[in-house]
Every structure is written in structure tokens, then in C-alpha cells.
Amino acid sequence: MKALTVRPPYAGQIVTGRKLVENRTRPTYYRGKILIHAGAAVHDHFKEIASTVTDPMGAIVGEVTILGSHSAAGCTRLDCRDLGGFRPGSAEVDFKDGPLHHWVLSDPVQYREPVPATGALGYWAPPESVMERVREQRRLLHD
Numbered sequence: 016m017k018a019l020t021v022r023p024p025y026a027g028q029i030v031t032g033r034k035l036v037e038n039r040t041r042p043t044y045y046r047g048k049i050l051i052h053a054g055a056a057v058h059d060h061f062k063e064i065a066s067t068v069t070d071p072m073g074a075i076v077g078e079v080t081i082l083g084s085h086s087a088a089g090c091t092r093l094d095c096r097d098l099g100g101f102r103p104g105s106a107e108v109d110f111k112d113g114p115l116h117h118w119v120l121s122d123p124v125q126y127r128e129p130v131p132a133t134g135a136l137g138y139w140a141p142p143e144s145v146m147e148r149v150r151e152q153r154r155l156l157h158d
């Protein structure tokens with residue numbers, strides 16, 4: 016399974032289903048399950064309250080299914096508006112190097128215990144030592 020690093024607190028919002036749209040400068044062609052890794056530092060949007068963010072950092076916190084992506088320009092999908100999709104030109108958009116895309120997510124799952132790991136850009140493959148602990152967390156979901 017591949018992982019995607021998302022900066023806190025967005026990573027936690029994704030795996031708990033509060034944010035089911037990820038804003039990225041590129042479309043995604045991958046479809047299916049992906050591990051959500053909480054990055055080592057909070058997102059710039061939260062830097063002024065960074066000390067109050069208690070989410071796990073530098074850890075895989077759960078998983079989600081990627082259904083697809085589309086351009087944010089002209090997007091009228093209600094779930095994008097309500098579940099974390101940014102609108103081009105809005106104050107929260109700080110993408111200077113490309114158009115904005117909405118990645119549509121579903122079936123969020125939060126693990127009982129975060130699995131510490133070092134993240135990377137784009138989709139990345141966690142090392143086997145990390146995947147062993149991820150598999151343990153996935154087994155616990157069915158207990």
C-alpha cells in the first residue's frame with residue numbers, strides 16, 4: 016500500500032471523515048486505498064495556532080479511498096464545498112505553482128494507534144518495518 020503525506024491537522028480531519036476533499040496542484044490518476052501519513056509540521060493555514068494542534072505528527076494515522084480528482088475551477092459539487100474543497104481565488108488557497116484540483120476521498124478509517132514514519136512528497140511506499148505495524152493496526156479494525 017502506498018502512503019500520502021498530509022500536514023496536520025488536515026490528516027486527522029481526513030481519517031475522521033471531516034475532510035473528504037484534498038486540495039492539490041495536480042490531478043491524481045491513482046484510484047483505491049491509500050495510507051494517510053500526518054506530516055511532521057502543521058499546515059501553514061494553522062501556523063498561528065500550531066502550538067494548540069495536538070494531532071499526531073510524523074505518523075501514519077489511517078487510510079482512505081481515492082475515488083478520483085477534478086479541476087476545482089468551476090466545481091459545483093456540494094460535498095467539495097462542505098467537506099474541505101477550496102475554491103480557486105479564495106483566501107485559503109496559497110497554490111502559486113499550478114491550478115487547483117479536488118481529490119475526492121471516501122471510506123475514511125482512523126487507526127487506534129498512529130504508526131511513526133517519515134513522510135515524503137507524492138505517493139510513497141513505507142518500509143516493511145512500518146508496514147508490519149500498519150498491518151497490525153488494520154487487524155485491530157476488525158476486532
Ligand SMILES: [Zn+2]
Binds near residue numbers: 086092100
Ligand atoms: Zn470539487
